Amino acid sequence: MWKSKVWNLTLLSTILRRRPTLLSISHFQSNSTSPFPSPSFSTISRISNFDFLGNPSFSGKTFCSESAEKSHVHVRCWSCGNVANGSLFLFCDSCRSIQPLDQSVDYFQIFGLERKYDIGVENLEGKYKDWQKKLHPDLVHSKSEKERGFAAEQSARVIDAYRTLSKPLLRAIYIMSLEGVDVDEEETLSDPELLSEILEIREAVEEAADSQELNQIQSQMQEKLDHWSNSFANAFQCRKFEEALNSIRRMTYYQRVNEEIVKKL
Amino acid sequence: MGMAEPAYTVASDSETTGEEKSSSAFPEIAIGIDVGTSKCSVAVWNGSEVELLKNNRNQKMMRSYVTFKDDIPSGGVSNQLSHENEMLSGAAIFNMKRLIGRVDTDPVVHSSKNLPFLVQTLDIGVRPFIAALVNNVWRSTTPEEVLAIFLVELKAMAEVQLKRPIRNVVLTIPVSFSRFQVTRIERACAMAGLHVLRLMPEPTAVALLYAQQQQQAVHENIGGASEKIALIFNMGAGYCDIAVTATAGGVSQIKALAGSTIGGEEILQNMMRYLLPDSEILFSNHGINEIKSMGLLRVATQDAIYKLSSQTSVQIDVDLGNELKICKVVDREEFEEVNRKVFEKCESLIMQCLHDAKVETKDVADIIAVGGCSYIPKIRNLVMSICKRQELYKGMNPLEAAVCGAALEGAVASGISDPFGSLDLLTIQVTPLAIGIRVEENNFVPIIPRNTTMPTRKELSFTTFRDNQIEVLIVVYEGEGEKVGKNHLLGYFKIMGIPPAPKGVPEINVCMDIDASNVLRVLAGVVLPGSRHPAIPVMEVRMPTVDDGHGWCAEALDRTYGSALDLVTVQKKI
Numbered sequence: 001m002w003k004s005k006v007w008n009l010t011l012l013s014t015i016l017r018r019r020p021t022l023l024s025i026s027h028f029q030s031n032s033t034s035p036f037p038s039p040s041f042s043t044i045s046r047i048s049n050f051d052f053l054g055n056p057s058f059s060g061k062t063f064c065s066e067s068a069e070k071s072h073v074h075v076r077c078w079s080c081g082n083v084a085n086g087s088l089f090l091f092c093d094s095c096r097s098i099q100p101l102d103q104s105v106d107y108f109q110i111f112g113l114e115r116k117y118d119i120g121v122e123n124l125e126g127k128y129k130d131w132q133k134k135l136h137p138d139l140v141h142s143k144s145e146k147e148r149g150f151a152a153e154q155s156a157r158v159i160d161a162y163r164t165l166s167k168p169l170l171r172a173i174y175i176m177s178l179e180g181v182d183v184d185e186e187e188t189l190s191d192p193e194l195l196s197e198i199l200e201i202r203e204a205v206e207e208a209a210d211s212q213e214l215n216q217i218q219s220q221m222q223e224k225l226d227h228w229s230n231s232f233a234n235a236f237q238c239r240k241f242e243e244a245l246n247s248i249r250r251m252t253y254y255q256r257v258n259e260e261i262v263k264k265l
Numbered sequence: 266m267g268m269a270e271p272a273y274t275v276a277s278d279s280e281t282t283g284e285e286k287s288s289s290a291f292p293e294i295a296i297g298i299d300v301g302t303s304k305c306s307v308a309v310w311n312g313s314e315v316e317l318l319k320n321n322r323n324q325k326m327m328r329s330y331v332t333f334k335d336d337i338p339s340g341g342v343s344n345q346l347s348h349e350n351e352m353l354s355g356a357a358i359f360n361m362k363r364l365i366g367r368v369d370t371d372p373v374v375h376s377s378k379n380l381p382f383l384v385q386t387l388d389i390g391v392r393p394f395i396a397a398l399v400n401n402v403w404r405s406t407t408p409e410e411v412l413a414i415f416l417v418e419l420k421a422m423a424e425v426q427l428k429r430p431i432r433n434v435v436l437t438i439p440v441s442f443s444r445f446q447v448t449r450i451e452r453a454c455a456m457a458g459l460h461v462l463r464l465m466p467e468p469t470a471v472a473l474l475y476a477q478q479q480q481q482a483v484h485e486n487i488g489g490a491s492e493k494i495a496l497i498f499n500m501g502a503g504y505c506d507i508a509v510t511a512t513a514g515g516v517s518q519i520k521a522l523a524g525s526t527i528g529g530e531e532i533l534q535n536m537m538r539y540l541l542p543d544s545e546i547l548f549s550n551h552g553i554n555e556i557k558s559m560g561l562l563r564v565a566t567q568d569a570i571y572k573l574s575s576q577t578s579v580q581i582d583v584d585l586g587n588e589l590k591i592c593k594v595v596d597r598e599e600f601e602e603v604n605r606k607v608f609e610k611c612e613s614l615i616m617q618c619l620h621d622a623k624v625e626t627k628d629v630a631d632i633i634a635v636g637g638c639s640y641i642p643k644i645r646n647l648v649m650s651i652c653k654r655q656e657l658y659k660g661m662n663p664l665e666a667a668v669c670g671a672a673l674e675g676a677v678a679s680g681i682s683d684p685f686g687s688l689d690l691l692t693i694q695v696t697p698l699a700i701g702i703r704v705e706e707n708n709f710v711p712i713i714p715r716n717t718t719m720p721t722r723k724e725l726s727f728t729t730f731r732d733n734q735i736e737v738l739i740v741v742y743e744g745e746g747e748k749v750g751k752n753h754l755l756g757y758f759k760i761m762g763i764p765p766a767p768k769g770v771p772e773i774n775v776c777m778d779i780d781a782s783n784v785l786r787v788l789a790g791v792v793l794p795g796s797r798h799p800a801i802p803v804m805e806v807r808m809p810t811v812d813d814g815h816g817w818c819a820e821a822l823d824r825t826y827g828s829a830l831d832l833v834t835v836q837k838k839i
Contacts, residue, residue, distance in 0.1 A: 098564065125492060125513070125518075126492070126513060126514070127509070128518075129513050129514055129516040129518065130514065132515055132516055132518075132691060132693055133515070133689070133691055136691050136693065137689060137720070137781030137782075138463075138677070138678060138691060138692070138781070139677065141462070141678045141679065141680055142679065142680030142681075143680075150783070151781065152720060152780060152781040155781070156720050156721070156722075159718050159721075162720075199702070
């Protein structure tokens, strides 16, 4: 059965082509072992194992690797020396100085959330803005270059965190990475059933006569996305990572169909 | 620059960029300037609120133009004579905001040929020939120079009123401006001795003012503290810009921007063409009489358009000289029909912006229409009808909103705080245009899509087009066109010394970075399969790199190299 589908592969490779808009977070793990300082912008569309940001020619200006050596026991404000209140220390409440980036603080912690897949997305925006009001580089124009650098890093990381947590698929991939499970977005689709299903949907999208039809497919995709999002939540909770990966794969493909529909609409 | 010894300061670029010292205990408050295509205004935070500055004729809105007379040019800030009269002599240059940073193949430049001064094009991708008539001689100038002269006057006016030297400014710019055009604006500011602290797309300045007003309403317990989404429609003489913003707690997160080069000028030209269909041919020789006729037609048409905002029909009666007389009654329906395409474009921009912001009209709390064109009934109606509303937001003066926002940003960015929290504000900006590179067959591949929150960094992978290709050309463009020809060229550089390999094997990674100061850097590196390390040193280039005449570059590159140094997008596996 698989062999007979080979032609689909070539066809698919042309029609399923996409821009890598999803983030792959393989480099999050590598940060701890990487000889290079951690990047200020950790969310990039990564396609290769070539660590662009690790290139020394590039690393001079933006990063603070100090955070790596730092333990949470006695974090002090670099500016006023006050001891941090708890492990989350992006901003000093006593002197209002922005702190260096600490990669060990994960996105869930930034938003004051428990590390789980099911989170209330509606509260993210408010928290995001609260952080930006403290961390955004526009607000520290008159401060030292050092602190402006911290602001750029912290603010960019909060943007990434917000974007990642607010989108189910990105959130799923991220939470897996925190468990040490990498999602390989480049993997070849090997499930013939999914392959033919996707092919059929793509065909329907291609041949859709009007926007009404496209909207219909779109709402079908949304249903599937919701379904697999639930499956992911269950599998992840039971730590069945293989199943969780399978859900992510499904979500990835349905999402791509949706992107394709949006382009056509 | 053309002429000898201009009567204004020219500071070097290096003098005014880069350093931002804040040694003084009382930081200098940056002023906000809204340089409009037609009018200009200056505002500043006075310690408790935003105040618009007035010139010595008590005007808050000053005409954006410069008159060249003998050796001393003078602008619309200080000039005693009326703009209308000077326009008839060919000595006044205006509309510089439409012309700045554009080459002579640009449609906007072409549509400027019937202005009452000289705009000539050779259609070869260089800067157009722009000149004022001084003592019967064409005196060449550039939009940067005209803008600089004008800014010098604005600066002097502000210095007299604020009794201190002015250096830092926040300027508003159209959404559709390319990064190259931005460099021309910065150049004009540098020539005038001004340091650009921040450039804000116009509707985002309005968004900041809105954020402040919402914050005040919360303090006064009028509104709730929850997030409010606003649609901002800003149409002046030169540009139409739209933003969707989500505001909460004084923070305005821009969700999406959309912009185009349509505005009052286009409406005016459509009407002029309607009133005098062969005007372009009649005026093409730019003689002194023709310039006068052009100017008279312009003034009369402008006047009629203003009147049509409040009355349903208007009588136009103008003697253009040379036995050319126009005597006509125009009603509002005619006016709307003549400009149907402009209004349709406005509608599609609003739809696009709402779509990009992923916002439904029912979720929009306030609709803000500002800019000179927001007085046109048809414009107000179309904005309301798309959003399915009966009324527009009332809290702003349509002509002052952008400059007030710029002044607020000036205070915030200067580190000023207000005991009442009035400056507890922030705008989180997005990229107005996609930035990407050229790949095979002149296709454009965006690397940073438009409406990406800044600062940002994105990376994409490409490969070689031919076997044993050892060099590739990274050509950076900004815009929305699928083909590079539709977009703005920002610069290019070559990656050399790629180890010979079959086509498709070397992995060429291109990374784009926009930092907190909105500086764009492009990085390119090469890896071969199986290696984790770059095959050659990574190149990092600050953009834009092109200068005037950039319209030529793209074509020359194409002619010289063809596809020899092309890149190919890496096809994704299934």
